[in-house]
Amino acid sequence: MWALGLVLGLTACGGAPAPTTPDAVTPDALVAQEQSATAAPLGRTIWLKACATQKYVSADRNIHANAPLVANRDSFQGWEQFVVGDAGNDFISLRVSETGLYVSADPNAGGQVTGFRTAVGDWERFTWVPFPDGTVALRAKSNNLFVSADANQGGTAPLYANRATAGCWEAFSFGIVGGGSEDRWVQVWSDEFDGTSYNTAHWAPNTGVHVNNEQQQYTNSPDNISVSNGTLKLTARLQSNNGYPFTSGRLESAGKKEFSHGRIEARIKMPVGPGLWPAFWLLGNNINTVGWPACGELDIMENVGYGDWVSGALHGPGYSGNTPINGRFYTNSSVSDWHVYRTEYSTSDIKWYVDGALVKTTLRGEVERYGAWAYDKPMFIILNLAVGGGYPFGVNGATWPYYGVPQSTLDLIRNAPQTMEVDWVRAYQWR
Secondary structure, three states, rough: HHHHHOOOOOOOOOOOOOOOOOOOOHHHHHOOOOOOOOOOOOOOEEEEOOOOOEEEEEOOOOOOOOOOEEEEEOOHHHOOOOOEEEEOEEEEEEEOOOOOEEEEEEEEHHOOOEEEEEEOOHHHHEEEEEEOOOEEEEEOOOOOOOOOOOHHHHHOOEEEEEEOOOOOOOOOEEEEOOOOOOOHHHEEEEOOOOOOOOOOOEEEEEEOOOOOOOOOOOOOOOOOOOEOOOOEEEEEEEEOOOOOOOOOOOOEEEOOOEOOOEEEEEEOOOOOOOEEEEEEEEOOOOHHHHHOOOOOOEEEEEEOOOEEEEEEEEEEOOOOOOOOOOEEEEEEOOOOOEEEEEEEEOOOEEEEEEEEEEEEEEEEHHHHHOOOOOOOEEEEEEEEEEEEOHHHHHHHHOOOOOEEEEEHHHHHHOOEEEEEEEEEEEEEEOO
């Protein structure tokens, strides 16, 4: 059943390890990728992080005035920030934010990459070469070789433009300081929940979901799904139905509102109590033909009843259930307060944000270490409040009075129904 999308999963922070023996890619093999992959962010300030070591690139001249750039920093400050410039004829320049001086690959020093030049010449020009997984390589015009952060080149991981082929040592992830350009995101849809019932052109309840040993029966009753005072309310009640001790609500946009690569976000506040399992997530719209997990699942936000953290994850072929691609994100106030949970997903990466702060990035290459990338298709939105089941049990260990539901939470729901509120859901595309 396609409802298997929300399954036993996140019990700890996770992520793929950085590769240490990368496969090489020839320069010619990369040319065809450049037109369709990520363009250089001209005029923006960025950081660069070495693929193999996951350390930031720094131009710190306090080490030595003419020392090479290094990839050995755990965070990015002024020395680790670079302004991307247009150097003409499809070349870019990199200017160190701290000093305003340019990065150079002097061929007279074996391609040593330094950051102290006052003007842009051929030694200060680079080709920005995107990889399919969202990382990039830099190829120096001075010698047509790739910049490498091979840690074997020295104890401080100096950068040299000395490689004819590019693998993980020559690949860098990057980010725009201060986040993406907000004016490039164009809102294409929203539901503000301003009426007195949910919009049936946007949503439909799913009452046939029984997975993960969850303890609720979803219904379409206004006791479980309602709209009032500008918010959607999904409410869990201690109410026997169809052999389940609890009832609750679940809405899906399948067949109504589906979205390809873009940005999806919602403003949500949640009840706190171990075993309550609210979620905001996406499923691939081909689930009825390929099944789960081949359709792909992107969990934007899940919570299992703890006030200080939420989680996100990917589920797909080879990385489903207790998926290695997951993360735990700590909020700056209780999840019972309003917070904005967001994802941005493209053909090259998936990002998670909480209240506008980037909390996790997963590159396509990290996913493909485990199985196929399943996020290049339209996906639909799901909002639900489950009670108990495999993921809560994996955290709270409760087997009584119900699986994943301790006595304290049973008492909580008995005393007052517990509600997940959604202020709005919005979708954007990059223009």
